[in-house]
Amino acid sequence: MRVRRSLPALIGALALGLGMSMASSATASPGAVKDPCGYFATASDAYYNHCTSDGSHIVIEIDDWGPNSEQCVGPGVTWIGSASDVSGAWYTGRLC
CATH class of the missing domain: 1.20.5 (Single alpha-helices involved in coiled-coils or other helix-helix interfaces)
Incomplete structure (x- = not known):
């Protein structure tokens, strides 16, 4: 039993x-962890990955030394600076 x-x-x-x-x-x-959408950084570099299928270009705000800066980025991964100089980046809601 x-x-x-x-x-x-x-x-x-x-x-x-x-x-x-x-x-x-x-x-x-x-693949999903390697290049996430939005801001990500490696040990030495900071990137922004604009994940889109429509080909749009967007304005991102970059939190770097001094006043924040803005940059236009297209689809895919864009280098936005040294990881030691950039602490974040985000979509502003505007196209460029």
Whole structure:
């Protein structure tokens, strides 16, 4: 009787463990982490990734030393400065 009760529990635990390991490997896609949309920085450089499929150019505000600056960026990844000089960037809501 004990074997009949513990066998389904063992099968359920194995299925749950296998499902969790597959889910965690599916969510860690290297392409999605590599170039996220918006501001991101590496150890040395700061970038803005304008994720769009319509080809639009937008104005971003860059939080750098002194007063913030603005820059027009097109689709894709744009280098916006040294990581030590830039602490953030965001979309202003305007096109250019």
